[in-house]
Amino acid sequence: MTAIALFALLGLAVGSFLNVCCDRLPLRQSIISPPSHCGLCGKKLKVVDLVPIFSYLWLRGHCRYCGARIPLRLPLLEVGTALLFALLCWHYGLGPQLPMALIYACIFLVVFVIDLEHGLILDIVVYPGMVLALIFSFFWPELGWPGLGVLSALLGGAIGFGLMLVPYLVSGGGMGGGDVKLAGLIGLAIxxxxxLIALLTAIITAGVLAIALVASRRRSRKQTIPFGPFLAAAAMVALVWGHPIANWVIGIF
Ligand SMILES: [Zn+2]
Known part of the structure; x- marks a missing residue:
């Protein structure tokens, strides 16, 4: 229990860093320097302004210096990361898989936010993620089909990439190439x-949401919604609950 609370706190701090990544990577800025500053007035933020969640609540969501509204995404991503870290600690315990699962969570959270906000899946996130996933697969042989080991990751990567390549080629650019690479990364990782569970979950949830948005007239039929956030979220679901979901699907047939 103490460990879960500690990892939630770690998640708050890491989430604060992920916010910096989500702000700067799409603009091709360094995530290390300059230090955090207000997005509007540019004033350098002090340590007291950077305490996850608490600064936001204390300042009531406004910049201390210019009064600009702080985007709600900042506290949401901090809390989201904390909850995900706590979940992963609870799920894996303090075993060797935990640090790898935490890194996957960070990658997929950044992909989720940047695609949602910019409609972009950045190579600078996906390519290093692929290299890490390939390395991790040597240390996490139980992940995937029993006995396959590293082959499970390679096969998963090829299947993810290949399955998404088909709609990409058919749609003639209607779907982004970033989704194809992301599916490859997900396959390598999980x-x-x-x-397959991740892809299916993403397709079903995206389909349901798209129908709901069109039906409620919040979106026209021609507007597209980015698919990356669904893939990223489904990847985390399949990472944690892939095994029971697979058993459940097999049970149905
Ligand atoms: Zn400001």
Whole structure:
């Protein structure tokens, strides 16, 4: 219990860093320097302004210096990261998989936010993620089909990439190439057969949401919604619950 609380706190701090990544990576800025500053007045933020969540609540969501509204995404991502870190600590315990799962969570959270806000899936996030996933697969042989080991990751990557390549080629650019690479990364990370669960979950949830948005007239039929956030979220679901979901699906048939 103490460990879960500690990892939630770690998640708050890491979430604060992920916010910096989400702000700067799409603009091709360094995530290390300059230090955090207000997005509007540019004033350098002090340590007291940077305490996750508490600064936001204390300042009531406004910049201390110019009064500009602080985007709600900042506290949301901090809390989201904290909850995800707590969940992963609870799920994996303090085993060797935990640090790898935490890093996957960070990658998929950044992909989720940047695609939602900019409609972009950045190579600078996906490519290093692929390299890490390939390395991790040597240390996490249980992930994926029993006995396949590293092959499960390679197979998963090929299947993810290949399955998304088809709609990409058919749509003639209607779907972004970033989604194809992201599906490859997800396959490498969570392996075969869980990549299939992730893809299926993403397609079903995106479809349901798209129908709901069109039906409620919040979106026209021609407006597209980015698919990356669904893929990223589904990847985390399949990472944690892939095994029971697979058993459940097999049970149905
Ligand atoms: Zn300001």
């Amino acid at each position: 392996g075969f057969p869980y990549v």
